[in-house]
Amino acid sequence: MTGELQLLLILLVPMLGALAVLAASPLPNVREGVSFVIGILLFLLVASLAADLSWDAPPTLVLAEPIQGLQLVLTPEPLGVLFALIASLLWPITTIYAMGYMRDHHEVNQTRFFTAFAVSIGSAMGIAMAGNMLTLFVFYEILSVATYPLVTHRGSVEAKRAGRLYLGLLMATSIGFMLPAMIWTWHLTGTLTFTPGGIFGPEVSSGVLSLLLLLFVLGTGKAALMPFHRWLPAAMVAPTPVSALLHAVAVVKAGVFTVLKVAVYLFGIDTLASIAAADVLMVLAGFTILMASVIALRKDNLKARLAYSTISQLSYIVLGAMLGVAAGAVGAGMHIAMHAFGKITLFFCAGAILVTAHKSRVSELNGIGRRMPWTMAAFAVGAVSMIGAPPVAGFISKWYLLMGSLDASHWFAVGVIVVSTALNTAYFMPIVYAAFFKPEDAPAISGQDDHDHPDHGEASWPMRGALMLTATLAILVFFFPGVPLALVQQMAGL
Amino acid sequence: MLDAAILAVLVTMVLALVRAFQGPSVYDRILAANLFGTKTVLLIALGGYALQWHSFLDIALLYALVNFVGTIAVMRFFEYGSDTEEADNGGAR
Amino acid sequence: MDHLAVLVVIVPLMSAPVCVLLDRSRPAWLTSLVAAWFSFGAAVMLLLRVSAEGPLRYSLGGWEAPWGIEFRIDVLGGYVLLIVTAVAALVMVFARHSVEQEIPHDRIARFYAALLLVFAGLAGITVTGDAFNLFVFLEISSLASYAAISMGRDRRALSASFQYLVMGTIGATFILIGIGMLYMMTGTLNMIDLAARLPEVSDSRTVRAGFAFLTVGIGLKLALFPLHLWLPNAYAYAPSTVTAFLAATATKVAVYALLRFVLEIFGVEFSLHAMPLDRILVFLGLLGILSGSLVAVFQRDLKRMLAYSSVAQIGYMVLGIGLASVTGVTAAILHVFNHALMKGALFLALGAVAYRVGAVTLREFAGMGQRLPWTTAAIVLGGLSLIGVPPTAGFVSKWYLVLGTLEQGLWLVAMLVLFGSLLALIYVWKLVEAAYFKPPPANAAAVAEAPLSMLVPVWTLVAANIYFGLYTDVSVGLASRVAHDLVGGGG
Amino acid sequence: MSGLPGLYNYWIAVFLMMAGFYVVISQGNLVKKLVGLSLFQTSVFIFYISMGKVADGHAPILAEGVTVYSNPLPHVLILTAIVVGVATTAVGLALVVRINEAYGSVEEDEIQARDNAADKATGRSGGSGESPRT
Amino acid sequence: MVLLAFLVLIALAAIRMRDLFIVVMLFSVYSLMTAALFMDLDAVDVAFTEAAVGAGVTGVLMLSTLRLTGRWERRPSHGPLLPLIVVGITGAALIYGTLDAPLLGDPAAPVQQHVAPRYIEQGPVEVGMPNMVTAVLASYRGFDTFGETFVIFTAGIAVLLLLGIQEGPETRPGRTAIGDQLVLRVVVKMVIPLILLYALYVQFHGDFGAGGGFQAGVILATAFVLYDLVFGEGDARLVVPPSWLHRLGALGVLLYGAVGLYALFAGKPFLDYSALAHDPVHGQHLGVLLVELGVGITVFSIVLAIFYALSGRRKAS
Amino acid sequence: MLLLEILSGFCLLVGGFLCVTGGIGLLRLPDFFSRVHAAGLTETLAAPLLLAGIMLQMPWSLDLLKVLFIMILVLATNPTATHAMAKAALHGGQEPQIGNGNGQGETSSKA
Amino acid sequence: MRYVVAAIFLAVFWIALSGHYTPLLLSLGAVSVVVSIWLVYRMDRVDGEPNRLTPSAGLFGYLAWLLWCVIKSNVDVARRIWSPSLPVRPVWARLETEVETPLEKTLYANSITLTPGTLTTDVRDDHFLVHALNQEDIDELRGGEMQRRIRRLGI
Incomplete structure (x- = not known):
């Protein structure tokens, strides 16, 4: 199989999968089976692509040429492959989880759900493999x-309001900032191809570069950098599998992935170091990390707390990207991968709790660990990963970030990372503690909670299986970080 | 002579126009307009002859015709009774 | 082969009286369909030939230009002609059921005749090489469109049509005055001849005034911002077929006329530099974009919403012309094409909805995603194109437009253009939300999807929207070629 | 009169055009608007015909002993334009008749008012902020 | 000059009057005056048409509309300021535009120089008819006239779409001012044959003098309009049934087109009449005759159809 | 020839005079019906006289016949139109102003 | 027969108008006359009021007489109009008539109207309503000279 064909299939498989799901709409089992099989297939494809890829001469697939001289083109590169690997690996797992979740939760419009899901993954693949900024933007x-x-x-x-905010914010930033930035770049350089070392020549003044960088990064609404973060908590009204895969992995990672790509391949790490706006953005990222953590601390709703945690974690990546040193970029790239495993586990847990125990608040979780030991154990793993303590995935990326900050002698960044770690601990550990060690509350005033299941047990097998799998992965990656690390270092040119 | 005649026709046209603007009744105006039309026919005939316009007589013939048809049309589509509205509307101006 | 140039107009034109003679609905429809497809085929062949061999001149009556009237098809004309004929061909397929439902049965044949006349008039404008002949075709199409619009079922169609008639006639008369002044100074009516002779006299006040009148007159037909008042009602209350056809073609042809006169006959140097038209166009275009989009946001009748959106889209085109650069003009011409695709798709789809449901306000549209899934999906895709979401055609034109503004360093303008897109997002999204996330009205009868003869044209256009968002060799290639011809490399 | 020097002819034509134009845009009665429109167009015809006139020329019909003819082309154009004018007026009148049947009025303001009232009644008012006038 | 003064006076009066009946009448008079002015400016054919159309047809159509819509205009509720400004600007622009215009009657004006001399010098030779206007109209710019015919046809379609024609005889009209006047009937009956023949004369003598298909069609229609006015629409519709009209109109247009297509099939450009006969000039002559006939038929039937449609409409109760 | 010219001049002068007279009458006379008479004045004799005036000047050609036709047309149609107008005015509520005293107008016969 | 007369009349009319006597135009003229007659025939069939006026010596005699009347009354009216005191005393009277056929009535009524000073305002079965500038005009009409002459025409 040639690389081009693989690339095409990577894009086509989820898209065709969406059609297959639509076609199978009357038969729920077939539909979900299709979803799952396609997920596996996709992962295998991405893995095989990654396996026999030569970085010197990557396959290039031209899809179209919407603008004269500017093509829609897919070219794999290390970071993208990493992103694609993670997304495609987590997709089938999420599908398993979703089967349990959606059925137990008696959701409607499941066909629409699975279809949109497949399309989303497909476009995430497109983002991952994008060979230039235009392609990335399209997907x-x-x-x-x-x-x-x-x-x-x-x-x-509420959902509609959230949807409006979601789409409005994402579209507004991308059309309002990213698109003009892109067009301006095109105007200045005549190319948008992702090129190691950047595309801007010396003739472009640093002031313009600063402005462009601001536009690019702020235009990436999906990176949830404050003040454009509001959509993320709002989007939590979505069913949990969505939150788990998309808002912990695909969508937000697409955002930070974009930032990273822009930083590394449009501006170049070295150029970045000389741009004033990079520092501004770094401060903004740091502010976001801290602010979001503080807000998370005050959120009682579990998914909201996770959402703010995500905002905070995403900004690590932005921070890393803006450091302007290779180690920072490596840390950022690693964090894309590492955060994914932890956060998806956490969301899976939150969903499992919601479906099984009908609880969504942190304050209700006292003693729940005893009823749902596996779930809460996985939760603990995820939490540790978020904090960045060994032996879980999060540690590795945080390590590199810290190294990068030190490397660049950015003491502000170092401080932010340290303080935020403390904050992370402060908002995750009490949950774990309460779940296992606090006594269960008496049921609230009866009658009000008709749907409460005081005698609930562990979540159903698909959910439980999925969340345990991801927790295991989070730990495994800590011990075997080779593949992602190699990829990221390749990207950073180390 | 011819010039004098043309002048006379023009003067008559002015007078007709004055009547048409003054009214007072709608019939006066119709009458004046009709007269004006007839005078135009004469004007074309005389003036055309004086200035040696080409085929001016065809046109004069046509004008006479149109003038007649126009007047008939006014009468035909002018319904009784609507004239009383004039009072309600406080005059035709 | 040569005769195709004239047949492309004559066939639909002469089919109109044939329709009247047939006087029965089915044969009339068939005649219209055949005529439209014939024209479409002819337009394709003409464009191929013209883009390969250069402009094609055809002397009508055997009298060489400037004495006789000539048809002159160049890439620009062929391009717009192709748009017009393509839309006509699709609309005619669509028309059969829609017209049978909306038009009283005994008038269908005449309605088709009127539709054909609109079509032939528009096609004629694009091919003629004579300024006055352009006026004649303009009037054929305008008169027929007044009648066609007035056939809408709402009584407001009548007053809208009247308003259009008054403003359109003022516009046409202004054009007539403008042509008269040009003729006065040059002694010719042939466009090429005019272009050759105008520079000698271009600093006379007469030519300047003529220029102003032509521009304002075309602006009226174009529904350029402050002169757009006729458009929303006319589009909103006309029969679906008519709305779709007019929205996709009429203003495009007016843009064509503007390009032809402003850039070719007067020349860039005169129009955009000696006269301050560039700034005026940019300013009015922006105002049009913003006001049109803003008003569209508050509309609840979907046809009205899209009509206001058309005002905004015209703003984009005019803005592009006003930029007076190759990129800007490319964007304008490209948007002519793309907008025809999206508005055609949207209005046809709304027509399909109207065919099944009746009215198309936001309220009736609730739950449409379940009731008419295919049609609604088409509307959503068309709407995305309207916003300019990649990979739709709308994105490509917006790209070039913003690129054009940035080339000139017009930062604020670029931002406002994009702001317009966001407004489009708002009104399109109101529609999407209603369609998918509101339950259908309780008393809504179960309806079947629109017949295939309506869905196929709709989806053809939707597919074209996406195709031309991805593969732009044809659309952008031709547009930029035309822009180069018009503006010249230096622009 | 044909020896009239200069541009007065044009100026008066312009004045007449503007008189017609004024009627079109200022009057609310639809029939009067149409009359104004016709006035406007007719005056434009004067403008055109004026430019074709040659001093001491004759009507462009071949005649013996005549060497100077006025330009026939404006005449041809205006013949066409007259037809266009009458066609427009006819369509406009037909529309007025239909409007009168549908609304019971041919006054622009009243029609507007009735539309607005109908809008309110059915609750379909679409924020028609701009009242189309002119 | 006097004519122009008349025109100004009439136009001003038309603005001020609020009795629409009078306004329409003044408009007819205005048209008539314009036509006289056209005569003075050597535009015989135009004068002919303007008189027949502006004063005749348009006036009659407007009057028949007024019958339905009422005679009185309401006082406009808007101030005249904005329109005045718009008009002022437009007028100023026009005046500005005329400042550099060639003087009236200047033989050296560009208008007289470029295209026109060929029409004047060659027209009678190439097309073979003394009336250069007809030569230009029907041959040099025959396609414009083709379009013009379609304009009128379109108007017919439009009016028929909007109003339709009530078929068949109706009851006699109500109490109109003409009522049942004997004198009128007799005189009209005497005049009509003359009008008919005159119309046909105009039709066939367009080559030589003022006139042509369009004018002839209008005059012919006028004859029937007159008949309708005096004898009532029931009778008129028996003489010329409405169902003929739109077909005739279509046939007229098609006749014109067919002449063009014949040339096209003969391998010449569309509307090249020289293909019609061996001798090009003869062909031109024949072609002009035929297309003028087409124009005449169309104009006659469409004008009459429009009149039927408007006048046959009953007043909404 | 001279005779013709004198005759023609006479016709034109008298015609012109009558024409103006009619116009004056149109202005001076008190009510609609009287004015009709004045209008008739200009049409019945003035028009033929004027036309005859140019006929007499013209060289012999078919144009003479045309002038004659115009004359006949004017003479045939104008009284008819005037008559129709008068009748309409009568029915439209125009009261003829009746001279004081000696006219015993039978206004009661109004339809 | 009537139509033949009419056709001849129209043919003369055509020839007078035309002035071109090529075969083509003459044949077109013939066609035109036929078409006109055909249309008139259709009208006659519909309204049942065919036109019977045929030119005759008597008619011309009458017209000559009428012309004399017209001249007389013209002078009279002109004199009144120019007279500073405006000596008009309009009257409106009923004029008993004995004419019968429509054509006679038309001719009579139009003749009355044609002579300035008198004006037919209504035509009834057995009487006209006549408006006159002065009583004398009415009296003259009542003298019946005009009516007699018209009846003598026998149309």
């Missing part, structure tokens, strides 16, 4: 649109 926008029905899935007033 970025498709991803925004495709995830919209997932956010508004429930159709309630």
Whole structure:
């Protein structure tokens, strides 16, 4: 199989999968089976691509040429492959989880759900493999649109409001900032191809570069950098599998992935170091990390707390990207991978708790560890990963980030990382503690909670299996970080 | 002579126009307009002859015709009774 | 082969009286269909030939230009002609059921005749090489469109049509005055001849005034921002077929006329530099974009919403012309094409909805995603193109437009253009939300999807929207070629 | 009169055009608007015909002993334009008749008012902020 | 000059009057005056048409509309300021534009120089008819006239779409001012044959003098309009049934087109009449005759159809 | 020839005079019906006189016949139109102003 | 027969108008006359009021007489109009008539109207309503000279 064909298949498989799901809409089992099989297939494809890829002469697939001289082109590169690997690995797992979740939760419009899901993954693949900024932008926008029905899935007033905010913010930033930045870049350089070392020549003044960088990074609404972070908590009204895969992995990672790509391949790490705006953005990222952590601390709703945690974690990546040193970029790239395993586990847990125990608040979780030991154990693993303590995945990336900060002698960044670690601990550990060690609360005033299941046990097998799998992965990666690390270092040119 | 005649026709046209603007009744105006039309026919005939216009007589013939048809049309589509509205509307101006 | 140039107009034109003679709905439809497809085929062949061999001149009556009237098809004309004929061909397929439902049965044949006349008039404008002949075709199409619009079922169609008639006639008369002044100074009506003779007299006040009148007149037909008042009602209350056809073609042809006169006949140097038209166009274009989009946001009748959106889209085109650069003009011409695709798709789809449901306000649209899944999906895709979401055609034109503004360093303008896109996002999204996330009205009867003859044109256009968002060799290639011809390398 | 020097002819034509134009845009009665439109167009015809006139020329019909003819081309154009004018007026009148049947009025303001009232009644008012006038 | 003064006076009066009946009448008079002015400016054919159309047809159509819509205009509720400004600007622009215009009657004006001399010098030779206007109209710019015919046809379609024609005889009209006037009937009956023949004369003598298909069609229609006015629409519709009209109109247009297509099939450009006969000039002559006939038929039937449609409409109760 | 010219001049002068007279009458006379008479004045004699005036000047050609036709047309149609107008005015509520005293107008016969 | 007369009349009319006597135009003229007659025939069939006026010596005699009347009354009216005191005393009277056929009535009524000073305002079965500038005009009409002459025409 040639590389081009593989690339094409990587894009086509989820898209065709979406059609297959649509076609199988009357038969739920077939539909979900299709979903799952396609997920596996996709992962195998990505893995095989990654396995026999030569970085010197990557395959290039030209899809179209919407602008004269500017093609829609897919070219794998290390970071993208990493992103694709993670997304495609987690997709089948999420599908398993979703089967359990959606059925137990008696969701409607499941066909729409699985279809949009497949399209979203497909566009995430497109983002990952994008060979130039235009391609990335195209899939970025498709991803925004495709995830919209997932956010508004429930159709309630709240969901619609969230959907509006979601789409509005993402579209507004991308069309309002990223698109002009892109066009300006095109105007200045005549290319948008991702090139190691950047595309800007010396003739472009640093002021312009600063402005462009600001536009690019702020235009990436999916990176949830403050003040454009509001969509993420709002999007939590979506069903949990969505939150788990998309808002912990695909969508937000697409955002930070974009930032990283822009930083590394459009500006170049070295150029970045000389741009004033990079520092501004770094400060902004640091602020976001701290602010989001503080907010997370005050959120009682579990998914909201996780969402703010995500915002905070995403900004690590931005921070790393903006450091302007190779180690920072490596840390950022690693964090894309590492955060994914931890956060998806956490979301899986939150969903499992919601479906099984009908609890969504942190304050209700006292003693739940005894009823749902596996779930809460996985939760603990995820939490540790978030904090960045060994022996879980999060440690590795944080390590590199810290190294990068030190490398660049950015004491502000170092401080942010240290303080935020403390904050992370502060908002995750009490949950774990309460779940296992606090006594269970008496049921609230009866009658009010008709749907409460005081005698619930562990979550159903698909959910439990999925979340345990991801927790295990989070630990495994800590011990065998070879593949992602190699990829990221390749990217950073180390 | 011819010039004098043309002048006379023009003067008559002015007078007709004055009547048409003054009214007071709609019939006066119709009458004046009709007269004006007839005078135009004469004007074309005389003036055309004086200035040696080409085929001016065809046109004069046509004008005479149009003038007649126009007047008939006014009468035909002018329904009784609507004239009383004039009072309600406080004059035709 | 040569005769195709004239047949492309004559066939639909002469089919109109044939329709009247047939006087029965089915044969009339068939005649229209055949005529439209014939024209489409002819337009394709003409464009191929013209782009390969250069402009084609055809002297009508055997009298060489400037004495006789000539048809002159160049790439620009062929391009717009192709748009017009393609839309006509699709609309005619669509029309059969829609017209049978919306038009009283005994008038269908005449309605088709009117539709054909609109079509032939528009096609004629694009091919003629004579300024006055352009006026004649303009009037054929305008008169027929007044009638066609007035056939809408709402009584407001009548007042809208009247308003259009008054403003359109003022516009046409202004054009007539403008042509008269040009003729006065040059003694010719042939466009090429005019272009050759105008520079000698271009600093006379008469030519300047003529220029102003032509521009304002075309602006009226174009529904350029402050002169757009006729458009929303006319589009909103016309029969679906008519709305779709007019929205996709009429203003495009007016843009063509603007390009032809402003850039070719007067020349860039005169129009955009000696006269301050560039700034005026940019300013009005922006105002049009913003006001049109803003008003569209508050509309609840979907046809009205899209009509206001058309005002905004015209703003984009005019803005592009006003940029007076190759990129800007490319963007304008490209948007002519793309907008025809998206508005054609959207209005046809709304027509399909109207065919099944009746009215198309936001309220009726609730739950449409379940009731008419295919049609609604088409509307959503068309809407995405309207916003300019990649990979749709709308994105490509917006790209070039913003590129054009940035080339000139017009930062604010670029931002406002993109802001317009966001407004489009708002109104399109109101529609999407209603369609998918609101339950259908309780008393809504179960409806079947629109017949295939309506869905196929709709989806053809939707597919074209996506195709031309990805593969732009044809659309952008031709547009930029035309822009180079018009503006010249230096621009 | 044909010896009239200069541009007065044009100026008066312009004045007449503007008179017609004024009627079109200022009057609310639809029939009067149409009359104004016709006035406007007719005056434009004067403008055109004026430019074709040659001093001491004759009507462009071949005649013996005549060497100077006025330009026939404006005449041809205006013949066409007259037809266009009458066609427009006819369509406009037909529309007025239909409007009168549908609304019971041919006054622009009243039609507007009735539309607005109908909008309110059905609750379909679409924020028609701009009232189309002119 | 006097004519122009008349025109100004009439136009001003038309603005001020609020009795629409009078306004329409003044408009007819205005048209008539314009036509006289056209005569003075050597535009015989135009004067002919303007008189027949502006004063005749347009006036009659407007009057028949007024019958349905009422005579009185309401006082406009808007101030005249904005329109005045718009008009002022437009007028100023026009005046500005005329400042550099060639003087009236200047034989050296560009208008007289470029294209026109060929029409004047060659027209009678190439097309073979003394009336250069007809030569230009029907041959040099025959395609414009083809379009013009379609314009009128379109108007017919439009009016028929909007109003339709009530078929068959109706009851006699109500109490109109003409009522049942004997004198009128007799005189009209005497005049009509003359009008008919005159119309046909105009039709066939367009080559030589003022006139042509369009004018002839209008005059012919006028004859029937007159008949309708005096004898009532029931009778008129029996003489010329409405169902003929739109077909005739279509046939007229098609006749014109067919002449063009014949040339096209003969391998010449569309509307090249020289293909019609061996001798090109003869062909031109024949072609002009035929297309003028087509124009005449179309104009006659469409004008009459429009009149039927408007006048046959009953007042909404 | 001279005779013709004198005759023609006479016709034109008298015609012109009558024409103006009619116009004056149109202005001076008190009510609609009287004005009709004045209008008739200009049409019945003035028009033929004027036309005859140019006929007399013209060289012999078919144009003479045309002038004759115009004359006949004017003479045939104008009284008819005037008559129709008068009748309409009568029915439209125009009261003829009746001279004081000696006219015993039978206004009661109004339809 | 009527139509033949009419056709001849129209043919003369055509020849007078035309002035071109090529075979083509003459044949077109013939066609035109036929078409006109055909249309008139259709009208006659519909309204049942065919036109019977045929030119005759008597008619011309009458017209000559009428012309004399017209001249007389013209002078009279002109004199009144120019007279500073405006000596008009309009009257409106009923004029008993004995004419019968429509054509006679038309001719009579139009003749009355044609002579300035008198004006037919309504035509009834057995009387006209006549408006006159002065009583004398009415009196003259009542003298019946005009009516007699018209009846003598026998149309």
